[in-house]
Amino acid sequence: MRPTEQIGTISVRLALAPVVIVLAAASYILVADANRGVFLALNGLGGPVPDWVWGNITHLGDALVATVLIIPVARRHPEVVWATVIAALLAILYTRGLKELVEERRPPAVLVADSFRVIGPVHRRDAFPSGHSATIFTVLGVCILHFRSAMARTVLFAVATLVAASRIMVGVHWPLDVLFGALGGWLAALAGSLIARRCSWGLAPWPRRIQLAVLLGASIALLGHDGGYTHAAWLSWVFGLLGAVLAAGYLWASFRRPSVE
Numbered sequence: 001m002r003p004t005e006q007i008g009t010i011s012v013r014l015a016l017a018p019v020v021i022v023l024a025a026a027s028y029i030l031v032a033d034a035n036r037g038v039f040l041a042l043n044g045l046g047g048p049v050p051d052w053v054w055g056n057i058t059h060l061g062d063a064l065v066a067t068v069l070i071i072p073v074a075r076r077h078p079e080v081v082w083a084t085v086i087a088a089l090l091a092i093l094y095t096r097g098l099k100e101l102v103e104e105r106r107p108p109a110v111l112v113a114d115s116f117r118v119i120g121p122v123h124r125r126d127a128f129p130s131g132h133s134a135t136i137f138t139v140l141g142v143c144i145l146h147f148r149s150a151m152a153r154t155v156l157f158a159v160a161t162l163v164a165a166s167r168i169m170v171g172v173h174w175p176l177d178v179l180f181g182a183l184g185g186w187l188a189a190l191a192g193s194l195i196a197r198r199c200s201w202g203l204a205p206w207p208r209r210i211q212l213a214v215l216l217g218a219s220i221a222l223l224g225h226d227g228g229y230t231h232a233a234w235l236s237w238v239f240g241l242l243g244a245v246l247a248a249g250y251l252w253a254s255f256r257r258p259s260v261e
Contacts, residue, residue, distance in 0.1 A: 010145050015190055018141075018157070022183045029175055038175045039107060039168055043116045046169035051119045052231035058120070058166035059232035060159075061132030064225055066139040067218040068243035074215060075250045077146065081211050082202035084142045087192025091138040094184040095131050104128035106172055118171035121228035130173045130181030133164035137185025138192075145193045160185075205254065212251040219243030 029035050046054060059065055067088075074081050107116060109124035140160040144153045164182045167173035173181075201207060222240035226233040 010190070010193065014145070014153075018137075018186045019183065022179050022186075026176060026179045026183075029179075035174050035176050036111075040111075040116060042165070042168045042175070043107075043171055046166075047117060049169070054119050054166050054169045055229035055231040056235055057163055058132060058170050059227055059229050059235055061136040061163045061167070062225075062227045063131075063135050064218055064222045065227075065236065065239060066135045067215065068222055068239050069139055070143070071215050071219070071243045071246050071250075073143070074212060074247070075253075078203055078208050078211075079196060080142055080146050081215070082207075083146070083189075083193045083196035084139055085192075085202065085211060086195050086199075087138050087142055087188045090191055091134050091185055091188035094188060095129055095134045095181065098129055098180075098184075099126040099131075102128040104174075104177070106177075107174065108171065116171055117169075119229070120170055121172070123172045127173060128177045128180065129184055130164065130167050130177040132167050133173070133178045133181030134185035134188070136160045136163040137182045138188045141186045141189025142193055145189060209251060209254050212247055212254065216244060216247035216251060219247055 029038055060069075070081055070084055103125070104127035105125060106123050106127040108118060108122045137160050140156045144156050147153055147156070160182070164178050167178050167181075168175060196202060202211070219240050219242075222236045222243065224233070225236045225240075227236075
């Protein structure tokens with residue numbers, strides 16, 4: 001299959017590009033045995049940036065925050081929500097399964113405390129893979145695969161990459177954790193998108209209403225939730241309130257029409 005061919009409406013080139021990038025970076029780190037060195041270098045580069053900035057960026061990878069991010073497209077692009085539901089289930093199986101299998105210790109459990117920077121909660125266990133990285137690449141990955149604008153895809157990929165990298169900047173994940181978290185999230189997004197196109201029952205009125213109700217519940221749960229990053233509490237309030245208003249409005253509208261628009 002040539003790079004210009006399509007899987008459904010997803011180009012093979014688009015689907016494979018992130019995989020190649022991640023595997024190339026991971027191969028270098030593994031061959032050079034540079035996991036610790038790259039971590040210290042990147043963590044040090046984040047030093048000039050204030051704690052509150054990294055705290056807010058990394059909070060975007062929180063499961064509740066990332067879920068609420070798709071609400072603005074829920075009405076006009078329900079296929080994105082449906083694909084995200086499937087992708088999220090796959091991503092959870094991937095991350096939880098590997099965390100239980102690998103049992104990798106995080107930087108705070110291995111390195112001397114004053115040799116690197118830690119922002120927020122000091123996690124010590126279940127390092128591989130990074131859940132935040134998988135989450136943001138799952139949610140934004142589905143959007144990337146569905147949106148046609150090259151600019152939108154580029155911006156979303158840059159945001160997902162920054163959020164994933166922030167797990168190193170806040171000192172709780174190794175580079176390989178982040179890379180394989182991002183890879184798992186991307187593959188889950190790809191698989192979820194392909195499965196959703198073959199299982200369209202999730203786009204029927206009642207399944208869509210259930211999805212909107214879940215998004216509404218996630219928005220409400222997000223209120224006051226900072227994930228241990230106190231600087232990001234305001235972000236949860238803003239996203240939670242806006243998400244709740246939008247999701248409630250879309251859900252209400254779905255009962256006033258024969259189907260959700």
